[in-house]
Amino acid sequence: MSAKTVDKIATGVIMCVAGFIIAVLLGLLGYILIRGVGHISWDFLTSAPESIRAGGGIGPQLFNSLFLLVLTLIITVPLGIGAGIYMSEYAKPSKLTSFIRLVVEVLSSFPSIIVGLFGLLVLVNKFGFGFSLFSGALALTIFNLPLMVRITEQGLRGVPPQQKEASFALGISKWKTIRSVLLPIATPVILSGTILAAGRIFGEAAALLFTAGMSSPRLDFTDWNPLDDRSPLNPFRPAETLAVHIWKINSEGLAPDAPQIAAGASAVLIIMVLVFNLGARALGRYMTNKFTAAK
C-alpha cells in the first residue's frame, strides 16, 4: 500500500471515531431532551412533588440543588484557592508536597458512593449533623476541594513568570504580588474551573443519598429565616436534590406520571449542566479578552 493510501485510511478511521463520539453525545442529549422538554413548564419547575397523584413538580428539588451548590462553593472556594496558592507559590518542591499532590489526586478520584457512605457514618451519625444540606455540602466538598486546589494551582502557574518578576522588582511584597498581580490574571481560569466543578456538584447523586437525604420537609417559601425548620434557607434540614429525586422517582415513584416527571427532571438537569459548561467557557473567554485585550 502506498503511503498516500495509508494516510487516507488513517484520516478516514479517525474521522469515523470522532463522528461516532459526536453521534453518541448528540443521541444521548437528543433522547433526554426530546423525551423531557415537553414536560417542562413553569408549574412543573415551581410546584411541590406529589407522591401518589399525578401532576407533581420539582420546585423544592431544584431549589435544594441550587442552594446545596451555593453552600458547597462557600466551603470549597476559599479552602481550595488558599491551598492552591500555597501549592503554587509557597510550597517548596519536596517529598511532602508531592505527597500532598498525590493525596489530592486520590481524593478527587474517590468513588462518590464511598464518599456518601463516609458522610453517613462520620458526618450524619458521628458528628450528628443528620441528613442535612450541611452534611451534603461537606460530602461534596470532599471531591470538589481537590479540583479547586488543582484549578487554582494551574491558574497561578499559567501566569507568565515575568509578571511576578516585574512586581518583585518594584519592591512589592509576595502576598501583594499574589493578590494584585497573579490572581487577577489567573481569575478567568479559576472562575471557569469553578463553574465546571459546580456543574459536577449539580449532577451528583450518589454522595448525597446518604448525606443530604432523600426527602424534603414541607418548605414554606415565605419564611426566609434560616433558623426555622420549614425555612428553605435552613442548612440543617434534609434536602433531596434534583439528581437524587430522579433516582428516587425512577426506582420507587408511585405517581402515575412518574416516568414523565423523571424525564422532565432529567432534561432540566442536563440543561442546567450544559448552561454551567457553556457559561464557564463564555465567561473564561470574556475575561481573558478583557484582561489581555488589545484595545
Added chain:
Amino acid sequence: MQANALSTKKLNVYYGEKHAVQDVSLDFAEKQVTALIGPSGCGKSTFLRSLNRMNDLIPSCRVTGDIWMKEHNINGSETDVVALRKHIGMVFQRPNPFHKSIYENIAFGPRYHGVKKKADLDNLVEESLRKAAIWDETKDRLHKSAFALSGGQQQRLCIARSVALKPDIILMDEPTSALDPISTSRVEDLISELKQDYSIVIVTHNMHQAARISDKTAFFLSGHVVEYDETDKLFMDPSQKQTSDYISGRFG
C-alpha cells in the same frame, strides 16, 4: 572623585555547583551609565540580578560577597529586600507590563509604597510617563490596557514604572534586545536623558549600544571581569588582549 551609587566587593554567584560569577569587584558611579558586555553565558545578567537580590527568587542560587550601597551592605541577610527593590529599579529583557491599564501600571508601585492621594498619583503618573518620553503617546488612553501599546512603547512604560518609585539606581537587563531598531534608538535616547537623575547599570549584547550610551564599560568573560574602564578607552584602546579580540569580533 565621584561618589559611588553602588559597589561590589568580591561578589560570587553560584547556581548549585556552577560558579557563575567569580570575585567581581566593581564600582558604579553616581548618575552615570555603566554597561556590562560579554558573550552569552558570561555571567553579566546573573551579576546584574544579584544587585537587587532578584536571584533570591531562585532556590538553587547562592550569592556571597558584599554589595555596598552608601554605607549598607545590602547582600546581608538582615536587608529588607522588598524595601531595597524600591531603591533599585529593574527593567527586563522583554517588556513585561502588568495586565492592567497604563495608569495602573505606573500607579501600582507608588500606591503600595504609600502614595494614596489621587491628585498625587495623577501627578506622579504624568511625571513618570514624561520622564520616559511616552506621555504624548499615552495621555489620551491612560485607562486603556497597557497591552494595546507596541513593544517599544511597552518597554518605555516599564521604564516609567521603575522611575515612578524614584529609585537611586535602575538596572536594565538587555532592555532593547526584543525591540526593533527605531524603538531601540528611542530607548537609548531615553537612557541618556535618565542619567541626569539616576545611576544606570545596563547589560547589553550590542557593543555599539554600549559604546553609544555608556560612560564606563565592564567586559565579562566566563564569570570574571576582564577589563573595566571608561567606555571610550575600553573600545578604542583596550589594555587586555581578550577585550580587543571580543570587541573586534574575533569571538563571542
